[in-house]
Amino acid sequence: MIVRVASVEPAIEVRDLRKSYGGLEAVRGIEFTVRRGEIYGLLGPNGAGKTSTVEILEGYRERTSGEVSVLGFDPDNRPRELRARVGIVLQSSGIYNYASVAELLDHFAHFYPHPRDVDEVIELAGLSEKRDARARTLSGGQRRRLDLALALVGDPELIFLDEPTTGFDPAARRGAWSTIRSLRELGKTVLLTTHYLDEAQELADRVAIIKDGRILAEGSPSELGVGGGSRYRVAYANGDGDATVVETDDPTRLLHELTGAALARGEQLRSLSVTRPTLEDIYLELTADAQ
Amino acid sequence: MPSSAAALWRQYRFERRMFWRNRSAAFFNFLLPLIFLALFGAIVSGHQHELDVIVPGIAGMSVMSTTFTALAYNLTFMREQGVLKRIRGTPLPSGVYLGGLALNAVTNTAIQIAIVVVAGRAFFNLGWPPQPLTLVVFVVAGVAAFALLGASLSYAIPSFESAPAVVNGVFVPVILVSGVFFDVKHVPGFLRDIAQALPLEPLINGLTGGLVAGHGDINHHLTALAVIGFWALVGVVLAVRGFSWEARRT
Numbered sequence: 001m002i003v004r005v006a007s008v009e010p011a012i013e014v015r016d017l018r019k020s021y022g023g024l025e026a027v028r029g030i031e032f033t034v035r036r037g038e039i040y041g042l043l044g045p046n047g048a049g050k051t052s053t054v055e056i057l058e059g060y061r062e063r064t065s066g067e068v069s070v071l072g073f074d075p076d077n078r079p080r081e082l083r084a085r086v087g088i089v090l091q092s093s094g095i096y097n098y099a100s101v102a103e104l105l106d107h108f109a110h111f112y113p114h115p116r117d118v119d120e121v122i123e124l125a126g127l128s129e130k131r132d133a134r135a136r137t138l139s140g141g142q143r144r145r146l147d148l149a150l151a152l153v154g155d156p157e158l159i160f161l162d163e164p165t166t167g168f169d170p171a172a173r174r175g176a177w178s179t180i181r182s183l184r185e186l187g188k189t190v191l192l193t194t195h196y197l198d199e200a201q202e203l204a205d206r207v208a209i210i211k212d213g214r215i216l217a218e219g220s221p222s223e224l225g226v227g228g229g230s231r232y233r234v235a236y237a238n239g240d241g242d243a244t245v246v247e248t249d250d251p252t253r254l255l256h257e258l259t260g261a262a263l264a265r266g267e268q269l270r271s272l273s274v275t276r277p278t279l280e281d282i283y284l285e286l287t288a289d290a291q
Numbered sequence: 292m293p294s295s296a297a298a299l300w301r302q303y304r305f306e307r308r309m310f311w312r313n314r315s316a317a318f319f320n321f322l323l324p325l326i327f328l329a330l331f332g333a334i335v336s337g338h339q340h341e342l343d344v345i346v347p348g349i350a351g352m353s354v355m356s357t358t359f360t361a362l363a364y365n366l367t368f369m370r371e372q373g374v375l376k377r378i379r380g381t382p383l384p385s386g387v388y389l390g391g392l393a394l395n396a397v398t399n400t401a402i403q404i405a406i407v408v409v410a411g412r413a414f415f416n417l418g419w420p421p422q423p424l425t426l427v428v429f430v431v432a433g434v435a436a437f438a439l440l441g442a443s444l445s446y447a448i449p450s451f452e453s454a455p456a457v458v459n460g461v462f463v464p465v466i467l468v469s470g471v472f473f474d475v476k477h478v479p480g481f482l483r484d485i486a487q488a489l490p491l492e493p494l495i496n497g498l499t500g501g502l503v504a505g506h507g508d509i510n511h512h513l514t515a516l517a518v519i520g521f522w523a524l525v526g527v528v529l530a531v532r533g534f535s536w537e538a539r540r541t
Binding site (some may be wrong): 083113 | 305374
């Protein structure tokens with residue numbers, strides 16, 4: 001039997017995390033665990049406490065209280081060994097405008113003990129054609145891919161992605177998503193923050209929905225979609241053409257009744273559909289409840 | 292991970308390469324002292340006493356502009372752009388990064404002082420520096436004080452847009468009152484007292500000893516050196532207490 005202790009220990013553990021700025025409590029007792037090799041999404045509106053939480057894990061801010069472990073380290077005193085094993089993509093960050101893509105990656109690679117091959121990283125980030133272009137000539141989407149490449153060049157175990165596709169056009173988002181999925185195939189752990197629901201649904205193995213400094217719900221996107229309450233929505237139009245929407249936990253029974261009644265009347269049920277709420281519906285429901 | 296010395300050398304070379312890439316900035320950086328020397332050389336042409344004042348004055352201004360002004364600008368720019376924050380998230384030690392920036396600035400100081408010395412000999416009858424030790428000691432002290440004060444000033448600059456106003460608001464009055472362009476003896480007493488308490492006038496005092504014959508050796512400039520040392524200490528305290536790696540959130 002092979003036991004790999006390192007892979008059992010979670011990548012990130014957060015217990016009762018709190019952060020106050022003056023009198024304002026931005027993070028109010030957040031708890032979650034990110035397992036090795038998963039993509040974990042923190043989803044929430046602006047000002048929910050996502051960035052405060054992530055920046056505490058990245059070592060940029062000090063927590064007010066609670067316990068935090070990142071790859072077994074306390075990020076508070078910014079241990080260098082931890083920084084060597086983590087890659088960070090910030091929401092927005094500048095770079096040496098006069099350096100080329102390859103020069104920047106080569107320079108940053110030397111910060112790390114076991115960097116990846118620069119050309120491999122350029123390829124992975126989809127920047128092969130821009131290898132020798134100066135950073136200042138890159139488009140917004142290319143700059144974002146450079147951010148990702150710079151975070152990957154040290155071959156980190158854990159990658160923080162803060163709003164990685166904000167401002168992307170749909171094609172660029174698809175491209176970025178496939179790059180992020182390929183990180184999972186490389187066995188990397190990813191902590192993703194986003195306010196795009198489809199992004200969380202598309203990428204994350206598990207999602208925590210944050211609002212007002214608290215986690216409102218946690219689970220896989222599909223779990224969140226089916227767990228608890230009226231989770232099926234049956235829509236149809238009756239003989240008069242009136243559209244009706246019914247929410248139910250038991251769509252089988254409801255459909256049987258509806259179709260039975262319609263057949264008995266000799267009518268058709270037009271525009272019949274059964275849907276599960278999307279993550280967006282859950283999110284709106286949860287964030288509205290919290291107000 | 293490379294040793295700190297190797298990392299510092301690598302960071303320094305990278306900063307130098309980036310400095311030369313921005314050609315117009317690099318060009319004017321070195322042209323500025325030459326323009327001042329040419330203009331004032333023409334204005335006071337033939338008056339050796341005035342020339343003896345101008346050359347060390349421009350040398351002092353060069354020390355201040357390559358360290359104080361340049362670092363206040365660069366650190367503000369890189370802080371507001373998020374370069375500092377990005378670097379801080381990597382395993383590169385902060386000291387290595389800031390050391391690379393400082394060495395880059397010091398290299399520009401050395402080049403400008405060399406330009407001033409060569410021009411002083413070629414065009415202003417100053418000869419080679421009569422007191423090279425005094426020259427080196429004061430350049431080193433001036434660089435240390437002004438680099439630290441420039442890093443501290445960046446903290447007081449809220450955004451990159453306001454950087455020119457804040458930096459020039461300090462730089463221009465200081466070079467005017469400190470006798471860059473005229474003998475500080477001609478300045479009213481109260482202004483002279485202020486100038487002598489600031490770091491630039493003592494720096495020019497020491498550079499005059501280094502560059503112009505007949506002003507005694509380093510022992511004649513120890514008070515000036517003490518004032519610069521005091522400002523370097525002020526700079527250390529302010530830079531350590533106030534330095535910020537991140538853009539303001541407002």
